[in-house]
Amino acid sequence: MIGKTVREPGCQTGVETGMKYQKTEMKRDSGERRSGSDPLGPNSEIGRKLRQYYADLISEEIPDRFNQLLSELEGKEQPQSAVKED
């Protein structure tokens, strides 16, 4: 199990902004791995490209199928608890 209470990079912002992610990804890099010795840190070209590549993916519009899927899953739960009475 992932037991630690850690920051959840990129996970929280979506709650406020709904489906569309803004490009907030970069922010978290101001975190603990900022030291100059970080081989993928701000001084690293590979590191920068990686984050650019990823931020680009994250900023894509999310197909509605995922929202629908979660609604369906949620819908399935309710009848189940009602049937239990039976």
Next chain:
Amino acid sequence: MSPSPSFRNGLLAAVPVLRAFAVSLAKNADRADDLVQETLVKAWDKQDSFQPGTNLKAWLFTILRNEFYSQMRKRKREVEDTDGTMTAQLSVHPSQEGSTDLTDFRKALELLPEDQREAIILVGASGFSYEEAAEICGCAVGTIKSRVSRARARLQEILGIEGESDFGPGSSTTHITNVA
């Protein structure tokens, strides 16, 4: 017990990062979306095993990764040579075609072996610590470190990037060259 709405919101909020990770693994947008879908269904089914307050994103990444590898094993049994069919579908995001730099980088990334690619994505792009990445991949921290370092060296080689120190933990030369 009815599912809490915050769990649903948590899943929904994680979709963009899950998709990004899935595309990085699967190298194919359609397959990536199927992976995300499967991940959401699995996560929903076993939400009781998630401890609120712990790292939901890491938990979901673990599920997605397991799903990816189990699908891969299945596919390998079905078609021995997936390589040819996969490369034909490589161009994932037409919207990105304008940016040569990014396209080159994506292609370079796709040349990496799976284990190295996922390691450098988890640590270098998704913001996980080496420890968290090790937990997600079910391997030792040292293994993740060496995969990341090999991935980085390989990317530098493919992209012809020089001036970043390839060896040793102290890239003490980087800031010196940057100052100069």
